[in-house]
Amino acid sequence: MSNKILKNLPPKVRIVEVGPRDGLQNEKTIISLVDKFNFIKNLNAAGLHEIEANSFVRADKIPQMKDSVELYELLKNDPSFSGTRLISLVPNMKGMEAALNAGVQDIAVFTSTSNTFNQKNINATIDESLVRIEEVMKVAASNKIRTRGYISTVFGCPYEGKTSLQELNRVAHKLQDLGVYEISLGDTIGIANPKQVTEVIEYLSKDFTLDFFSMHFHDTRGMAVANILASLEMGMTSFDSSAGGLGGCPYAIGASGNVATEDLYFLFSSMGIETGIDIKKLAVATSLILSKLNRESPSKYLKAYLSSGH
Ligand code: HMG
Numbered sequence: 001m002s003n004k005i006l007k008n009l010p011p012k013v014r015i016v017e018v019g020p021r022d023g024l025q026n027e028k029t030i031i032s033l034v035d036k037f038n039f040i041k042n043l044n045a046a047g048l049h050e051i052e053a054n055s056f057v058r059a060d061k062i063p064q065m066k067d068s069v070e071l072y073e074l075l076k077n078d079p080s081f082s083g084t085r086l087i088s089l090v091p092n093m094k095g096m097e098a099a100l101n102a103g104v105q106d107i108a109v110f111t112s113t114s115n116t117f118n119q120k121n122i123n124a125t126i127d128e129s130l131v132r133i134e135e136v137m138k139v140a141a142s143n144k145i146r147t148r149g150y151i152s153t154v155f156g157c158p159y160e161g162k163t164s165l166q167e168l169n170r171v172a173h174k175l176q177d178l179g180v181y182e183i184s185l186g187d188t189i190g191i192a193n194p195k196q197v198t199e200v201i202e203y204l205s206k207d208f209t210l211d212f213f214s215m216h217f218h219d220t221r222g223m224a225v226a227n228i229l230a231s232l233e234m235g236m237t238s239f240d241s242s243a244g245g246l247g248g249c250p251y252a253i254g255a256s257g258n259v260a261t262e263d264l265y266f267l268f269s270s271m272g273i274e275t276g277i278d279i280k281k282l283a284v285a286t287s288l289i290l291s292k293l294n295r296e297s298p299s300k301y302l303k304a305y306l307s308s309g310h
């Protein structure tokens with residue numbers, strides 16, 4: 001019997017840590033500036049060198065991100081981040097101006113495949129958001145700022161249900177034409193299943209090389225690791241995750257955290273795939289921020305690791 005499953009695994013994967021932004025943005029307990037800074041510093045020390053640190057959005061909409069300017073000020077003056085990509089989420093020109101003033105070098109722009117979600121999230125249709133992104137990216141390019149793109153609701157929308165692959169293709173092409181260095185494909189509400197993930201990747205692979213994408217799974221229904229495995233099988237090697245599985249989008253009803261970075265660490269490292277993560281240091285980083293949030297992590301691996309050491 002021939003079995004091709006899990007036979008062609010890559011030697012290493014790339015992990016983009018989104019805990020300080022996607023992870024914290026939905027947490028009710030406001031984390032102090034110094035605790036956020038220490039969280040990011042600890043993540044960097046744990047071997048995570050692409051970290052989404054903050055967002056320049058309306059403070060009344062996302063109160064946790066209200067000190068993004070001050071946070072970036074601390075980060076950019078700390079030499080331990082030399083060589084680390086610190087990414088700031090930017091929705092429009094007002095956010096871009098704040099990001100420029102703060103001196104950021106990496107931004108992420110975001111839109112989706114659902115007009116309803118986009119309206120609720122950023123008060124703009126998909127096409128309106130693409131016009132804003134174009135403006136933002138012109139300024140970014142002239143300031144040598146690198147831009148990552150996000151597409152949300154790729155696998156389903158909390159308001160519109162199933163979303164269109166044709167729309168995904170159109171938006172991905174537009175972001176590519178505008179010059180993003182990669183696109184993160186968001187399962188915003190954790191509704192994807194491995195078969196669907198395979199189909200979406202197969203569809204996109206007709207027009208794009210797979211290294212143009214990172215997979216961004218939320219673990220709302222406990223499917224994130226299965227979906228990551230399906231992505232890996234399809235040839236994807238970049239994944240977004242959040243320390244401790246923190247997170248969720250306030251404009252996606254019921255969305256819970258991103259897949260936990262610890263779960264990715266175990267999934268990959270137990271199969272001999274390098275992640276660059278020092279799990280001991282990551283567990284310290286996560287435990288500290290969880291204690292500030294006064295909450296537990298949903299990560300089964302983190303619980304096992306903390307109680308058994310492996
Ligand atoms: P708006 O209200 O449409 O903006 O907000 P506006 O241009 O109409 O201006 C209204 C007021 O907002 C004005 O102030 C502006 O100055 C101010 P006023 O004159 O009334 O005093 N304003 C801003 N203030 C601070 N920063 C700004 C900004 N822009 C305007 N950038 C906006 C549009 C997008 C800003 C707003 O809707 C917003 O902040 N939304 C929150 C978006 C957000 O952070 N969502 C969560 C992140 S997305 C996500 O989690 C998904 C992802 O993880 C992938 C996945 O999982 O799928 C990425």
Ligand code: MG
Nearest residue numbers: 022186188249
């Ligand atoms: Mg997200």
